[in-house]
Amino acid sequence: xxxxxxxxxxxxxxxxxxxxxxxxxxxxxxxxxxxxxxxxxxxxxxxxxxxxxxxxxxxxxxxxxxxxxxxxxxxxxxxxxxxxxxxxxxxxxxxxxxxxxxxxxxxxxxxxxxxxxxxxxxxxxxxxxx
Amino acid sequence: xxxxxxxxxxxxxxxxxxxxxxxxxxxxxxxxxxxxxxxxxxxxxxxxxxxxxxxxxxxxxxxxxxxxxxxxxxxxxxxxxxxxxxxxxxxxxxxxxxxxxxxxxxxxxxxxxxxxxxxxxxxxxxxxxxxxxxxxxxxxxxxxxxxxxxxxxxxxxxxxxxxxxxxxxxxxxxxxxxxxxxxxxxxxxxxxxxxxxxxxxxxxxxxxxxxxxxxxxxxxxxxxxxxxxxxxxxxxxxxxxxxxxxxxxxxxxxxxxxxxxxxxxxxxxxxxxxxxxxxxxxxxxxxxxxxxxxxxxxxxxxxxxxxxxxxxxxxxxxxxxxxxxxxxxxxxxxxxxxxxxxxxxxxxxxxxxxxxxxxxxxxxxxxxxxxxxxxxxxxxxxxxxxxxxxxxxxxxxxxxxx
Ligand SMILES: Cc1ncc(COP(=O)(O)O)c(C=O)c1O
Ligand code: FES
Numbered sequence: 001x002x003x004x005x006x007x008x009x010x011x012x013x014x015x016x017x018x019x020x021x022x023x024x025x026x027x028x029x030x031x032x033x034x035x036x037x038x039x040x041x042x043x044x045x046x047x048x049x050x051x052x053x054x055x056x057x058x059x060x061x062x063x064x065x066x067x068x069x070x071x072x073x074x075x076x077x078x079x080x081x082x083x084x085x086x087x088x089x090x091x092x093x094x095x096x097x098x099x100x101x102x103x104x105x106x107x108x109x110x111x112x113x114x115x116x117x118x119x120x121x122x123x124x125x126x127x128x129x130x
Numbered sequence: 131x132x133x134x135x136x137x138x139x140x141x142x143x144x145x146x147x148x149x150x151x152x153x154x155x156x157x158x159x160x161x162x163x164x165x166x167x168x169x170x171x172x173x174x175x176x177x178x179x180x181x182x183x184x185x186x187x188x189x190x191x192x193x194x195x196x197x198x199x200x201x202x203x204x205x206x207x208x209x210x211x212x213x214x215x216x217x218x219x220x221x222x223x224x225x226x227x228x229x230x231x232x233x234x235x236x237x238x239x240x241x242x243x244x245x246x247x248x249x250x251x252x253x254x255x256x257x258x259x260x261x262x263x264x265x266x267x268x269x270x271x272x273x274x275x276x277x278x279x280x281x282x283x284x285x286x287x288x289x290x291x292x293x294x295x296x297x298x299x300x301x302x303x304x305x306x307x308x309x310x311x312x313x314x315x316x317x318x319x320x321x322x323x324x325x326x327x328x329x330x331x332x333x334x335x336x337x338x339x340x341x342x343x344x345x346x347x348x349x350x351x352x353x354x355x356x357x358x359x360x361x362x363x364x365x366x367x368x369x370x371x372x373x374x375x376x377x378x379x380x381x382x383x384x385x386x387x388x389x390x391x392x393x394x395x396x397x398x399x400x401x402x403x404x405x406x407x408x409x410x411x412x413x414x415x416x417x418x419x420x421x422x423x424x425x426x427x428x429x430x431x432x433x434x435x436x437x438x439x440x441x442x443x444x445x446x447x448x449x450x451x452x453x454x455x456x457x458x459x460x461x462x463x464x465x466x467x468x469x470x471x472x473x474x475x476x477x478x479x480x481x482x483x484x485x486x487x488x489x490x491x492x493x494x495x496x497x498x499x500x501x502x503x504x505x506x507x508x509x510x511x512x513x514x515x516x517x518x519x520x521x522x523x524x525x526x527x528x529x530x531x532x
Binding site (some may be wrong): 002007010012013016027033036037038050054055056057058059061101102 | 432433434436437440442444453455458460509510511512513
């Protein structure tokens with residue numbers, strides 16, 4: 001039921017793990033389904049230098065996490081914000097209809113991590129301005 | 131790569147003796163059992179032999195066995211048939227929350243038709259409380275329907291005790307024995323069973339075959355109308371190859387039951403003990419000892435069942451899970467939830483059901499592969515590390531206390 005691409009990213013996930021002192025962290029979860037995805041960012045000069053994820057969920061959830069992190073690594077924050085759930089699913093060669101809901105986790109977690117990064121930046125600026 | 135099939139509760143391969151017999155009934159003995167000529171008479175003989183073989187396995191009379199298209203149809207026929215034939219007496223049915231959907235959804239369909247159904251809750255090990263059952267019985271209760279062995283967690287339910295209660299109260303008792311038929315001893319008289327569902331493909335016969343045992347004198351309405359086959363209770367030209375296959379498989383299962391149960395119980399216990407010993411944060415689901423030989427169900431915390439199944443599959447191991455992610459819905463197995471298992475733990479459930487082809491080497495292979503897979507998935511899980519930390523904190527706290 002999964003494409004070869006999905007199975008590849010599931011069996012050999014890219015960018016699994018955590019980042020110490022990350023520039024931003026985003027976590028999303030479908031409380032009812034119980035799936036959780038967490039994305040860590042390391043940003044330097046507005047560029048995603050490193051990105052890591054941890055995911056509790058099905059094969060599709062793990063594969064979309066892996067693909068999403070791969071797609072934005074090395075990109076600017078603005079570019080990363082353009083990433084959609086649909087684009088991640090397409091890059092994986094499609095997902096089974098029943099799995100579309102968990103594929104929504106990846107881009108959402110990424111956007112949350114970026115939001116967290118931006119908030120932290122703002123705080124820093126405010127502190128510097130004081 | 132080694133291939134290990136551990137999903138015998140889902141279905142089984144057809145055993146060679148049965149394949150041979152089916153072949154004969156597909157090609158040589160292909161007649162319609164209702165025909166007068168020799169072709170028909172031979173086919174009829176095959177069907178009646180199968181009826182005797184199946185009746186013998188549950189200590190019933192051959193004329194009390196009615197062939198159906200499987201366990202699902204037998205369950206429907208038992209429940210709807212009893213409801214329709216007895217509704218002037220009452221409209222209350224008792225069942226449990228852990229039944230197969232063939233029973234649950236059939237009962238729910240009757241609610242729409244004005245029946246009332248009590249879905250009994252279960253204990254954490256999927257056993258039931260007999261006092262609660264007794265107190266649920268009303269004057270208008272016409273049917274108790276309960277499974278013998280739960281398909282997801284393997285717990286054996288106290289059918290004999292329930293049969294006694296039903297008999298005392300004059301209530302029709304239906305047992306879904308799809309998972310126990312041919313594997314555990316069943317005596318419909320000793321257990322006071324009025325109706326019993328069984329299925330062929332769980333005992334090395336064909337998919338799409340099964341039967342309903344109907345105790346002589348039990349009032350039941352047919353679901354289908356048509357010819358006079360199965361004494362009008364289940365019309366339609368008989369699935370002769372499927373029926374003879376079911377009969378032979380039942381006969382062989384009866385002969386091998388004791389030895390096979392002993393063998394599978396040993397392998398099952400080895401698998402359970404090995405998993406509990408090798409993998410931390412694992413719990414067994416269902417009763418520890420009062421469970422089907424060959425049935426293992428564990429919850430592996432901090433990981434999700436579908437990804438576990440995929441990884442096992444890549445290693446040639448076929449299993450199943452009650453995770454929401456495998457169900458196509460947002461909820462994990464209704465059985466695990468009814469047992470009070472929290473969502474996230476139900477998510478990590480893994481069912482491995484052993485059968486005729488399972489060897490000790492298979493069990494050893496699983497015990498070698500599974501811990502590695504669990505470790506890999508846990509290293510990806512956002513729940514695992516934080517839990518580890520929490521545990522450590524707790525531990526340091528309690529040593530401080532000491
Ligand atoms: C307990 C139980 N009842 C009923 C059924 C349905 O049987 P069948 O597949 O023959 O329709 C199953 C099969 O999974 C089962 O496990
Ligand atoms: S994470 Fe539950 S279905 Fe994908």
